Amino acid sequence: MSDWLSDLIFWIAVAAILFGLRRQRIFWTVGALGLLLVFNQFFTPGFFHLQVLDGHLYGSRIDVLNQGAKVMLLSLGMVLVIATGGVDLSVGAVMAIAAAVSSRLLVTQHLPAGVAIAVALGVSVLAGAWNGLLVAGFGIQPIVATLVLMVAGRGIAQLITEGQIINFLDPTMVYLGNGHLFGLPFTLTLVIVMLLLTHFLVRRTALGLFIESVGDNDEASRYSGINAKQVKFLVYTFSGLCAGLAGLVACSNIKSADANNIGLYLELDAILAVVVGGTSLQGGRFYLVGAVVGGLFIQTLTTTFYAKNVSSDIAPVPKALVIIAVCLLQSEVFRTRFARVLSPIEKFLKPVGSWLPRHLPTTARHDSPKS
Amino acid sequence: MPPLLEIAGLSKSFPGVKALDAVDLAVQAGEIHALMGENGAGKSTLIKVLTGVFPRDAGETRLSGKEIAPKSPREAEALGISTVYQEVNLIPHLSVAENICIGRQPTWIGTVRWGAIAKRARAALARLDLSLDVNRQLSSYSIAIQQMVAIARALDVSAKLLILDEPTSSLDKTEVDELFKKLRILRQDGLGIIFITHFLDQVYEITDSITVLRNGCRVGCFATKELPRINLVSHMIGRNLGQVEALEQTRASTATIRSETPMLEARAMGKKGSIQPLDLDIRPGEVVGLAGLLGSGRTETARLLFGIDNPDQGTIRINNQPVKFRSPRTAIRYRIALTPEDRKVAGVIPSLTVRENIVLALQASRGSWRRLSIVEQEKLADRFIKSLGIKTPSREQIVRNLSGGNQQKVLLARWLATEPKLFILDEPTRGIDVGAKAEIEKLIQSLRQDGLAVLFISSELEEVVRQSQRVVVLRDRRKVDELTEAAISEQAIMESIASHSSERPEA
Amino acid sequence: MTRLNPKYIPLVATAVVLVAVFGTGSALYPNFGTPRVFVNLLNDNAFVGVAAIGESFVILSGGIDLSVGSMVAFVGILIAKLLQVGCDPFLAMGIALCAGTFAGAVMGCLIYFFEMPPFLVTLAGLFCLRGLGFVIYPESIGIDHPFYAQVLPQLSILVAPKAVLPFTAMCFLASVLVGTFIASFTRFGRNVYAIGSNENSARLMGLPIAQTKILTYALAGFFSAAGGVVATFYMQSGNPASFVGLELDAIASVVIGGTLLTGGVGFIPGTLMGVLILGLIQTLINFNGTLNSWWTKIVIGVLLLIFIVLQKLISRRAVTQL
Structure with a gap:
């Protein structure tokens, strides 16, 4: 199949998705990703090159999907935590713990991969529950509470690996991060399954409603009979599970568990993915798919830098600028102060999407005073 | 000689609300001037x-005849206007001395002179006839002392006008006496004092004149000695002529389906510092009104009945079964519903949709797993949007964008969906327009006819009179009277509230 | 009998921990309790310590600064590069300190004017400074300027037999003094406490919120940059990839030093003790030989937890007292 034909099909698909999402909030996240891809189409030779080897697809876009899996998995848990108005800084450390536990059981205890994975996930859930206990049970601020595990977690992981980098060759573990299913990386399947599972968990039950309600107005939720503590405990626990999965993928990618470096700074990428995905750091409404697309966006950005031979070390700078830009757009003060500049843009964009218009201060929001 | 402070035609609007409408106020030097009014009257906005x-x-605004327009509390302070707020707005972790002087500490080439600070703080306290260990942390002292420290801070800048915003609401009797002694000293010194409170006894004890505000307008300015209590109460909460015409006179009929066994029976229920033990019965098919001024314990009673606070004495029985509420969730299990006084803080979930807000309580009582399907949710929402006449472009509208009256209806819908047996309505008509008000009143009557027990709390007496079969009157955090049927009238309620009692709250 | 002021409880706890750790070390190892070990402790932790002073101010004001590690690395490579191209060492240090202060002020402005969460803004700062360090030079540069090689080693004081207080340690102690002075004896310092304790009250009391907040982050930037300068003295090189995660050490030192993470309570000398505790644990583990370095992280995490829970209990008791 010639490249231009596959590109054409790809772009038609992108355009169709964007059109389909034109009234959704995640239009902007997907749009940003699309713009990044357009840039690559023209300025990064070979970015769009796809090739089939042994029935498996290879290419930069496939790499993005594979490499981005970790952040996408993390963002699934993080988006729920942020929706309750909290944040989980410990996910990177929990990733390291999960990697350490699984590889240790696999290599030194010679347990089957299934058991190793199950135990690693169990430990991650416990780690998440610990955060949930501190936040919901003791009422400690989320940043502070999760900082404890962020500091100690890596030490625990090193304790488990005894400071070694444990290499493994177990086919099941290696498959997790490197295998292919239906010609595509297995990690993609994993992300999709987790996305569907999370979606089911929060949107097919009333949990999603409760999470948004607690994040938006904690007190009113309590008055309505919602068990806010339970909700908070659950989201931190779930975030632990997601971090565990991401940790397994991360160590499988490199076929070894390096407690020092696995998941380093990934908590920041996950928060960024959630914010880029349209969920406000203040809590409330959350966008699951947005968070996953946000993760993809960040990975694409990183991969673009690799492709353009920009040192991976400089890559953080544009990431930082993206954080600031997105947060400025979410900042009430910024929007009020620059309403004059933003409103023409708003008018211009009104037919296209609905995110900016709906969130610009068209109706002033002032709390009426109390006497 | 011009008055110390003269305010003329002051107006202030917030989106959707006219908080102050051409308000006048004049305060003389050497007088204590009470500023009275119920919630939403505009006292805080004025300050x-x-x-x-x-x-x-x-x-x-003119201060000593000179036009002023401060842009920040700091600027106002520099002009000689100092304020002490209800919740002590000081820094609890810092020392007393520092709290008095922070922001204007004496320095020596940039170095804070701690010795001088302590001296100055002691001097400021001495003016109030107080001597404290000024180096101790502020939070180690009682609220009353903290209040005095706040006044000392206000006086430390040569203040001409001192504003006290409900300074006594968390003080006990001896503390109030102590505070009043200090205020008399300051009055002697020629200070003008604006005193905001909702305790009538205190107004009559200490103030020289009274300005009453209501719904952002000035009702009048009176000399305290010449204004009988009953008239003051009437000015604050009595008949509001403008609205009577708009509201249908639906004085509840006395012949109602009413079961004699109470749905809820509270005996000697009370909580220290919140409400003194009281008895309260509410029968099915009956509206019980809870009347009283702001701060009389109305909301506190509602909070105990809904499990938000836990009573430390007395019993509550529901359908003759003794119950203990540990949280709203337990109360909801007994089919109790409450719409809170403060819609914004404890009521609506602002960024969720009308539909989600309506189904919230019902869903919460079903738990996370037994989710109402979208179709059921939509049906429920549509039903209430129609039956309560909620004006919204669609059921998917974000609640924040609705008017106050419609937000209140959404809250009512949220609870009606749970089919409650007892409905506690805390100020359901505050801050909403007359039309919506009439609709909500009508709704309450139809609920009563359906056999619900209703506890109705309102600052507007005529409303309480119109709605209730029984009225419990609260004053200074205790139950002072209970009126039934024919005995219910605005005059009777006002008399109960105004009746002088030598006792003071022991909050 | 005067009751212990509750704000001193964490500080006392810090002192107790410090004495306990030091006592344990001295009891276990004969060489542990010597002045030399102590001087080395100050030397090895000087750059963390200086940066932690800045972090103390931010935490006292109720915020958090995550950009510390990147700032130290950035300043290190900046100075190394400037020296390589023949810049005067004092000018290079001046430039570095200005750059750090400026970066801090920019973060402070974003936090104050747009009401953005401090952890997010300083996170962006972390990314930016880390990346900018690599822009300056992507690899480690050794410093062989005569000032570093010959003058610095002579700037030391013999405090006890076989115990030389090096210049880095002096910088650390000087920073503690300067920080204590700013926190306790300037209006700005007191305003930081007030804002951290209750921002709303501080506003109603007429304190300058904007100026104080922005200045706090600028000051933190300055101290972080100073930490970077001290790090060049210590390492004799600059490396843009170094000091990853230093911000966590700084935050942990501040909290273990008895400063309330929610702001408003704490003392700069407490931070000194916090840094020393962290350093002592490290030293203790090194002395042991069989224990491994990861225990440091775990012990720090546990200490952090203890102090956070302790603070929570104290503040809860304070609330019930009202």
């Missing part, structure tokens, strides 16, 4: 505009 927290829309 905040005066001290530069909010900008004004219209009107002028």
Whole structure:
């Protein structure tokens, strides 16, 4: 199949998705990703090159999907935590713990991969529950509470690996991060399954409603009979599970568990993915798919830098600028102060999407005073 | 000689609300001037505009005859207007001395002189006839002392006008006496004092004149000695002529389906510092009104009945079964519903949709797993949007964008969906327009006819009179009277509230 | 009998921990309790310590600064590069300190004017400074300027037999003094406490919120940059990839030093003790030989937890007292 034909099909698909999402909030996240891809189409030779080897697809876009899996998995848990108005800084450390536990059981205890994975996930859930206990049970601020595990977690992981980098060759573990299913990386399947599972968990039950309600107005939720503590405990626990999965993928990618470096700074990428995905750091409404697309966006950005031979070390700078830009757009003060500049843009964009218009201060929001 | 402070035609609007409408106020030097009014009357807004927290829309302010327009509390302070707020707005972790002097500490080439600070703080306290260990942390002292420290801070800048915003609401009797002694000293010194409170006894004990505000307008300015209590109460909460015509006179009929066994029976239920033990029965098919001034314990009673606070004495029985509420969730299990006084803080979930807000309580009582399907949710929402006449472009509208009256209806819908047996309505008509008000009143009557027990709390007496079969009157955090049927009248309620009692709250 | 002021409880706890750790070390190892070990402790932790002073101010004001590690690395490579191209060492240090202060002020402005969460803004700062360090030079540069090689080693004081207080340690102690002075004896310092304790009250009391907040982050930037300068003295090189995660050490030192993470309570000398505790644990583990370095992280995490829970209990008791 010639490249231009596959590109054409790809772009038609992108355009169709964007059109389909034109009234959704995640239009902007997907749009940003699309713009990044357009840039690559023209300025990064070979970015769009796809090739089939042994029935498996290879290419930069496939790499993005594979490499981005970790952040996408993390963002699934993080988006729920942020929706309750909290944040989980410990996910990177929990990733390291999960990697350490699984590889240790696999290599030194010679347990089957299934058991190793199950135990690693169990430990991650416990780690998440610990955060949930501190936040919901003791009422400690989320940043502070999760900082404890962020500091100690890596030490625990090193304790488990005894400071070694444990290499493994177990086919099941290696498959997790490197295998292919239906010609595509297995990690993609994993992300999709987790996305569907999370979606089911929060949107097919009333949990999603409760999470948004607690994040938006904690007190009113309590008055309505919602068990806010339970909700908070659950989201931190779930975030632990997601971090565990991401940790397994991360160590499988490199076929070894390096407690020092696995998941380093990934908590920041996950928060960024959630914010880029349209969920406000203040809590409330959350966008699951947005968070996953946000993760993809960040990975694409990183991969673009690799492709353009920009040192991976400089890559953080544009990431930082993206954080600031997105947060400025979410900042009430910024929007009020620059309403004059933003409103023409708003008018211009009104037919296209609905995110900016709906969130610009068209109706002033002032709390009426109390006497 | 011009008055110390003269405010003329001051107006201030917030989106959707006219908080102050051409208000006048004059305070003389050497007088204590009470500023009275119920919630939403505009007292706080007036103070905040005066001290530069909010900008004004219209009107002028003169201090000692000179036009002023402070843009911040700091500027107001420099002009000689100092404020002490209800919740002590000091820094609990710092020492007493520092709290008095922070922001204007004496320095020596940039170095804070701690010795001088302590001296100055002691001097400021001495003016109030107080001697404290000024180096101790502020939070180690009682609220009453903290209040005094706040006044000392206010006086430390040569203040001409001192504003006290409900300074006594968390003080006990001896503490109030102590405070009043200090205020008399300051009055002697020629200070003008604006005193905001909702305790009538205190107004009559200490103030020289009274300005009453209501719904952002000035009702009048009176000399305290010449204003009988009953008239003051009437000015604050009595018949409001403008609204009577708009509201249908639906004085509840006395012949109602009413079961004699109470749905809820509270005996000697009370909580220290919140409400003194009281008895309260509410029968099915009956509206019980809870009347009293702001701060009389109305909301506190509701909170105990809904499990938000836990009573430390007495019993509550529901259908003759003794119950203990540990949280709203337990109360909801007994089919109790409550719409809170403060819709914004404890009521609506602002960024969720009308539909989600309506189904919230019902869903919460079903738990996370037994989710109402979208179709059921939509049906429920549509039903209530129609039956309560909620004006919204669609059921997917974000609640924040609705008017106050419609937000209140959404809250009512949220609870009606749970089919409650007892409905506690805390100020359901505050801050909403007359039309919506009439609709909500009608709704309450139809609920009663359906056999619900209703506890109705309102600052507007005529409303309580119109709605209730029984009225419980609260004053200074205790039950002072209970009126039934024919005995219910505005006059009777006002008399109960105004009746002088030598006792003071022991909050 | 005067009751212990509750704000001193964490500080006392810090002192107790410090004495306990030091006592344990001295009891276990004969060489542990010597002045030399102590001087080395100050030397090895000087750059963390200086940066932690800045972090103390931010935490006292109720915020958090995550950009510390990147700032130290950035300043290190900046100075190394400037020296390589023949810049005067004092000018290079001046430039570095200005750059750090400026970066801090920019973060402070974003936090104050747009009401953005401090952890997010300083996170962006972390990314930016880390990346900018690599822009300056992507690899480690050794410093062989005569000032570093010959003058610095002579700037030391013999405090006890076989115990030389090096210049880095002096910088650390000087920073503690300067920080204590700013926190306790300037209006700005007191305003930081007030804002951290209750921002709303501080506003109603007429304190300058904007100026104080922005200045706090600028000051933190300055101290972080100073930490970077001290790090060049210590390492004799600059490396843009170094000091990853230093911000966590700084935050942990501040909290273990008895400063309330929610702001408003704490003392700069407490931070000194916090840094020393962290350093002592490290030293203790090194002395042991069989224990491994990861225990440091775990012990720090546990200490952090203890102090956070302790603070929570104290503040809860304070609330019930009202």
